Amino acid sequence: MSWKDIPKVELHLHHEGAAPPAFIRGLAQERDVNLTGVFDDNGNYLFGDFAQFLRVYEAATAVLKSPDDYRRLTLAVLEESAKHGVVYTESFISPDFCGGGDLGAWREYLHAIREAADEAERTMGITLRGIVTCIRHFGPDRAKPIALCAAETAGDWIVGFGMGGDETMGAQGDFAYSFDLAREAGLRLTTHAGEWGGAKSIWQAVRDLKVERVGHGIQAIDDLALVDYLAEHEIVLEVCPGSNVALGAVPSFKAHPIAKLRERGVRVTVSTDDPPFFRTTMTREFDELERTFGWGEAEFRELAQTSLDAAFCDADTRDRIAKQLEQT
Ligand code: ADE
Ligand code: ZN
Numbered sequence: 001m002s003w004k005d006i007p008k009v010e011l012h013l014h015h016e017g018a019a020p021p022a023f024i025r026g027l028a029q030e031r032d033v034n035l036t037g038v039f040d041d042n043g044n045y046l047f048g049d050f051a052q053f054l055r056v057y058e059a060a061t062a063v064l065k066s067p068d069d070y071r072r073l074t075l076a077v078l079e080e081s082a083k084h085g086v087v088y089t090e091s092f093i094s095p096d097f098c099g100g101g102d103l104g105a106w107r108e109y110l111h112a113i114r115e116a117a118d119e120a121e122r123t124m125g126i127t128l129r130g131i132v133t134c135i136r137h138f139g140p141d142r143a144k145p146i147a148l149c150a151a152e153t154a155g156d157w158i159v160g161f162g163m164g165g166d167e168t169m170g171a172q173g174d175f176a177y178s179f180d181l182a183r184e185a186g187l188r189l190t191t192h193a194g195e196w197g198g199a200k201s202i203w204q205a206v207r208d209l210k211v212e213r214v215g216h217g218i219q220a221i222d223d224l225a226l227v228d229y230l231a232e233h234e235i236v237l238e239v240c241p242g243s244n245v246a247l248g249a250v251p252s253f254k255a256h257p258i259a260k261l262r263e264r265g266v267r268v269t270v271s272t273d274d275p276p277f278f279r280t281t282m283t284r285e286f287d288e289l290e291r292t293f294g295w296g297e298a299e300f301r302e303l304a305q306t307s308l309d310a311a312f313c314d315a316d317t318r319d320r321i322a323k324q325l326e327q328t
Contacts, residue, residue, distance in 0.1 A: 003286035007328045009307035012238035015091040016061040017274025018077040027063040061097040067112035074116035082124040084282040088321045092133040136165035140174045147178035151185035159312035161187040167197040173208030188312040199223035221257035231265035236310040242280035243273035253292040269307040
């Protein structure tokens with residue numbers, strides 16, 4: 001049996017990283033962009049380690065040149081998520097990748113994404129909300145105008161501010177100005193921490209950026225005082241097991257700390273991160289969790305509820321999604 005149809009809530013999905021390879025190839029052909037080195041012979045994204053992954057990711061996103069490209073991307077991404085039972089998702093949207101960082105056109109990009117999201121909600125029954133995301137290795141100065149984009153469009157659709165990218169560069173606290181600005185605009189906060197930067201990076205995230213969710217956070221397992229802190233303060237981890245295995249952050253599903261973190265009281269959720277890069281889907285994540293840890297319907301219903309509780313959407317949206325979870 002597969003967990004394809006059980007209703008799911010996904011909190012950690014990179015909008016651009018969810019682009020199906022065929023979609024990126026099609027756009028590249030239309031635009032006459034050369035993507036040598038981005039795909040392997042079978043048409044999958046080609047990378048060996050995290051550094052190569054980031055390079056290929058940025059090369060692929062360079063074909064997204066207009067708001068209409070983002071409209072089409074959004075439909076392609078949501079169609080794929082809906083197929084796997086996702087009823088609510090939050091995606092990381094990076095103004096740095098919209099038309100190569102054309103911040104003057106940010107509202108047009110956002111408008112196009114929302115148009116597609118509205119269509120997907122009507123036709124596929126999936127709800128999307130956005131988290132504007134800065135890129136760590138582009139540095140703290142570049143994060144400031146990204147936070148301004150987020151603040152200017154904060155509301156019932158752009159609900160959060162976050163940070164992805166190379167966590168080994170600098171410290172979380174270098175970005176405090178941008179996170180403070182976003183918080184003051186009413187946005188909820190998350191950052192990638194403890195994927196590569198160790199438990200120390202998670203401490204920085206909660207202390208220096210005061211985030212309420214952490215992207216990945218799996219290296220907390222190396223510091224039990226931190227594990228207990230996360231549990232006690234109800235900090236939610238956006239765990240992406242398939243991504244961690246594919247990028248080598250953990251050696252295997254069996255070695256993944258998600259079950260241990262959950263057993264010690266941490267609120268864990270499950271997401272795909274950049275599904276086509278890691279040849280995963282929400283269904284595959286659930287199937288692997290069943291195979292590896294024996295999780296079943298009770299655990300997966302609990303996951304959906306934990307995720308919905310931690311979602312950054314408003315109360316009306318949360319109530320509506322809760323009903324969708326109950327009905328299926
Ligand atoms: N951007 C897209 N995927 C990412 C990941 N797994 N870690 C950091 N930044 C990312
Ligand atoms: Zn991520």
